[in-house]
Amino acid sequence: MREILPALDRWYAAGSPFGLATVVGVSRSTPRDPGAAMAVGPGDEAVGSVSGGCVEGAVFELAQEVVESGEARLETFGYSDEDAFTVGLTCGGEITLLVRRVTRDDDPTFGAVAESVSAGRPVTVATVVDGPAPRGATLAVWPDEVAGSLGSTGLDAAVTADARGELAQGATGQRHYGPDGERREDAVSVFLHSFAPPPRMLVFGAIDYADAVARIGDFLGYRVTVCDARPVFATPKRFPAGVEVVVDWPHRYLSGTATDSRTVICVLTHDPKFDVPLLAEALRRPAAYIGAMGSRGTHDDRMKRLVDEGFSESELSRLRSPVGLDLGARTPEEVAVSVAAEIVALRWGGSGAPLTATGGAIHPRRLDPPA
Known part of the structure; x- marks a missing residue:
């Protein structure tokens, strides 16, 4: 998302609502990693990409709907070859997107996060993806401060600790918690997006x-x-x-x-x-x-x-x-x-060999894609 932040920061500063779609989960071969983002802002201006062109049209419409309703959406796109007009990935993988509206009221921390990323100050943004917590709620975690809330004090504390650990590694991915921060796999899913300084x-x-x-x-x-x-x-x-x-x-x-x-x-x-x-x-x-x-x-x-x-x-x-x-x-x-x-x-x-001489997934998964 780093590359589209200037446009998002401009919209945010002007008080213009925009829909932000973020890749929060992937499986098998996919063209973009967790953290990739696309946004639709004023005048239907679109920036960024979540799939390299496969599902951007559908995501554009989703973002518009989310801006209108204010309700965050979780959508999954997978491979589909049954119908030439069906929206899906051609690479055979699967991506899960969180689409949420961003305004000063919806996300009061966004401006500070954008400023930190621009200045090279490390920050992790934790966002509720699913479960018994407000979907789309955000918590911004810096090495020495925290802003926002995911809905409960216990959850905020647990996520803050994990977010700082992920930030130290420059890692991005999902974590799972109980409603009050317990270490459980069956409750609240939170996406931790780390913005470490450029390597x-x-x-x-x-x-x-x-x-x-x-x-x-x-x-x-x-x-x-x-x-x-x-x-x-x-x-x-x-x-x-x-x-x-x-x-x-x-x-x-x-x-x-x-x-x-x-x-x-x-x-x-x-x-x-x-x-x-x-x-x-x-x-x-x-x-x-x-x-x-x-x-x-x-x-x-x-x-x-x-x-x-x-x-x-x-x-x-x-x-x-x-x-x-x-x-x-x-x-x-x-x-x-x-x-x-x-x-x-x-x-x-990667092997460095021509792709025509290799087999299997073109984009094999790894656990720690860059921010």
Whole structure:
């Protein structure tokens, strides 16, 4: 939902009611994950997507009805090939949507949530999906405060504790409770939508390849930093607007920078005096991806040096080197696509093989899709 928040915030600030449809449950192969959203606002303006085009027409009408009635709706769409005019998913999966009206009266916390997401402040929005609690009621949970209510003090307390746990992991999904917050599977279903700050991409080596990797990293939603010890190369004018540029020794900068399980580290220096100390630091800390550019010979020399530094075979297996998938890339932009493809494949468990050579679900389910 992050990408449509500017439009939603504009409608909310203007006092214009809008219908918000959010994916709260999925099964089998589906094009969008929990948290994907579509909204219909004033003048029948629609933003966002919940299925990649399969059911958006039906959701558009649902959102209009919900804005008119004020009553939240829970709808499930599955595969249907019996009638060409039947609304359903063509991928064979199933999605469950919560469609609710949003106004200042319906959801007094929405403006604060939108402001937090825009500012990169972490927040989880808990919304009642089903059960003996007001459907569509919301509770906004920050690390240090709470706003709104799901209908009972006990439920609010239990959900607040779980929401902060989910927020720490950047996780999104449903939880189930008794009416007063008991840990039960047969009562109130609550959707916890975590908005963690964007993951970081740290690019080391301010070369032409770094410019292309930084651009595609920004496009993928990462907060990108480019670092190089050489001030003549590490200049903001050489990189896209919004990309942070730092002049520092790479290993020293990384040693003072927080990373987590979503952080991507791309080492493009391919110079031992820079990349060996840097990779030694990177391999000692959490990261989703550590990739290093260089030829096969450079890779072999680098691995030998890292073994001499005391790294085990298991520790070195985290290093993706030479960086990227085998696409036959030549230009910096093509290499950036190769690197991005490897990052995405590792993130979602993809093989990197052509889909024509694989079978099974195109979008296999995972438990912790990004916010």
